[in-house]
Amino acid sequence: MSNSVNGSTWQPNWNSVAEIRKRPAMYVGDNGFWGFINYVVCAFDLLLDNDASWIEFEVVDEALHFRSDARITAVIDERDELCPFEADTFPRPSMQPRSPDGAIIVALSCDFHVKLCDGKHWTELVCDQGRRVTFRQEPSTSEIGVDLKFAPDCSFFKIVDSSPAVVHSYCRRTSILHAGIAFRVKNGERITEYKSENGIRDFFTAITTPYQMTHEPIHIKEVDGDLAVEVVFVFHSWSENQVWSFANKGRVPDGGTHEAGLLDAISKSCTTPRGSAAGILAVLAIEYPHVTYEGCIKGRIGNPELRDRISEIVLAGIQEWGRENPEEVERYQSVERFQFADIW
Numbered sequence: 001m002s003n004s005v006n007g008s009t010w011q012p013n014w015n016s017v018a019e020i021r022k023r024p025a026m027y028v029g030d031n032g033f034w035g036f037i038n039y040v041v042c043a044f045d046l047l048l049d050n051d052a053s054w055i056e057f058e059v060v061d062e063a064l065h066f067r068s069d070a071r072i073t074a075v076i077d078e079r080d081e082l083c084p085f086e087a088d089t090f091p092r093p094s095m096q097p098r099s100p101d102g103a104i105i106v107a108l109s110c111d112f113h114v115k116l117c118d119g120k121h122w123t124e125l126v127c128d129q130g131r132r133v134t135f136r137q138e139p140s141t142s143e144i145g146v147d148l149k150f151a152p153d154c155s156f157f158k159i160v161d162s163s164p165a166v167v168h169s170y171c172r173r174t175s176i177l178h179a180g181i182a183f184r185v186k187n188g189e190r191i192t193e194y195k196s197e198n199g200i201r202d203f204f205t206a207i208t209t210p211y212q213m214t215h216e217p218i219h220i221k222e223v224d225g226d227l228a229v230e231v232v233f234v235f236h237s238w239s240e241n242q243v244w245s246f247a248n249k250g251r252v253p254d255g256g257t258h259e260a261g262l263l264d265a266i267s268k269s270c271t272t273p274r275g276s277a278a279g280i281l282a283v284l285a286i287e288y289p290h291v292t293y294e295g296c297i298k299g300r301i302g303n304p305e306l307r308d309r310i311s312e313i314v315l316a317g318i319q320e321w322g323r324e325n326p327e328e329v330e331r332y333q334s335v336e337r338f339q340f341a342d343i344w
Contacts, residue, residue: 220317256301261310
């Protein structure tokens with residue numbers, strides 16, 4: 001059954017533990033390393049989608065243990081299933097449907113235990129291979145938060161662990177895409193925290209180290225209806241273009257129409273022909289509910305409308321930057337590749 005909201009049509013989806021256990025590969029990809037990683041990432045996504053300002057991760061006796069101040073509202077639906085853990089329904093008329101992260105964790109865990117408080121209720125759920133063992137819910141005004149512990153089901157996963165370096169790498173990168181949120185990795189008494197106050201600007205600063213910039217970096221952050229765009233870029237002294245791009249908090253390694261829009265805008269804003277100009281170094285992040293990908297993996301964005309929309313947003317941002325930084329305009333517009341870039 002379809003529904004109309006504010007003139008748009010959306011299709012409700014239903015994902016229950018039973019359905020996920022029948023077709024687990026549809027939700028995490030496979031039963032190998034990357035499937036296991038996707039399964040673990042579901043817990044991070046669940047907490048991030050529920051307004052976490054910090055997330056702590058720890059491995060305890062082969063179980064994955066998460067703590068957070070996320071506010072997860074646990075609701076019993078008409079089928080007597082607890083959302084978002086035993087089932088996940090969304091309509092979300094203004095958004096692209098997200099993965100049913102809570103139900104995926106329950107379905108693919110041999111042991112699952114969550115305690116949470118949303119400010120109104122205290123809830124506890126224990127499951128064994130997707131089956132409810134214990135459920136309690138009562139009124140409570142305790143501190144808001146989540147304590148989540150689960151262990152992967154070895155009847156599905158062939159790989160059930162990974163190097164600590166993988167977790168640290170994920171938290172470090174993800175902190176850049178979620179400015180202001182703390183990601184903590186606990187190992188015994190030692191806690192390592194990753195937190196970025198400036199988001200992709202911090203990422204940009206880190207990746208400029210091997211490059212010689214030729215002007216002040218340009219930072220643009222704009223929202224146009226259902227499209228949010230943030231980009232930091234600069235010309236550098238070599239000829240290569242290096243664009244690191246993200247869509248909806250995920251890496252897009254092969255670019256696509258969003259990157260083409262960025263490069264179009266930069267070309268239009270310069271007086272020097274792009275064939276002879278210095279290279280571009282950029283970090284581009286978009287939030288867009290209608291992203292479509294080319295190919296069978298999420299490596300390249302294919303939305304034709306994004307090229308023109310992003311080009312217009314970025315070009316307007318460059319013009320605004322020029323008005324605010326008149327001393328940099330000539331340097332930006334006419335910069336050419338240096339003859340001796342190897343020593344500059």
